[in-house]
Amino acid sequence: GESVGLHLPTLSVQEGDNSIINCAYSNSASDYFIWYKQESGKGPQFIIDIRSNMDKRQGQRVTVLLNKTVKHLSLQIAATQPGDSAVYFCAEFMNTGFQKLVFGTGTRLLVSP
C-alpha cells in the first residue's frame, strides 16, 4: 500500500516462515478490532476481526491474539507466502459518542521466495 511509506516499520521473512505482526492500540475501552491488509494500489482488505470478549481467533492461515491488559494485538500468519507481502494495519473501534474506526500506522511485510 502507499500509506505511511517511508517511515513504516518493516518485517522481512522467508517464504514458509511464520510471521508475527504486532500492534499497540490506544483506548482501553475499545471493544472490537480488525486487521487489514493493503497491497500496492489497493484499498485495505479485511483479514480477521476479534471482539474484546475473546483473546484469540483463528482464520485460514491467520490467528489474531488480543491482550487487553497491555492493549496489544498481534497477527500471526502461518507459512507466509510471497502473496502475503503488503502493509498490515490493525484498527480499533473507539466509542467516542459514535463508533469510530481508528487505524494504526501499519507494518510492511516483505516475503522473500
Place this chain on the structure above:
Amino acid sequence: DSGVTQTPKHLITATGQRVTLRCSPRSGDLSVYWYQQSLDQGLQFLIQYYNGEERAKGNILERFSAQQFPDLHSELNLSSLELGDSALYFCASSVGGLRNQPQHFGDGTRLSIL
C-alpha cells in the same frame, strides 16, 4: 473484490478546483464511510453516512462535503483544492445500524493536485 466501487481511480487537477469522488457500497450495506490516506497522516476518518443521513464526522475540512443518495451511493465533494489535499481517498461500507461491524473498502481514488 470487496464489492465497494469507487470512481474515478485517478484524478489530476489544479489548486482552487473542485472535484467529486463517487462510491457505490456493497449490496445491502447502508453505511458509507470516507477516509483520507496520505503519506504523513495514515488513514484518517472523514465522515459517515447511514441510509442517507450523516451519522458521524471525523477530521473533515469545511471545504469538503459528502452526501448519500436514496440508492445508497455516496459522493465526496472537495472544493478550493490545495496541494495538501493530494492523497488517496477511500470509501468503505458496512451493513450499518449495529455496533462492531467490519468495514469493507474500495480501491480508492488517487487525487493529485498540481
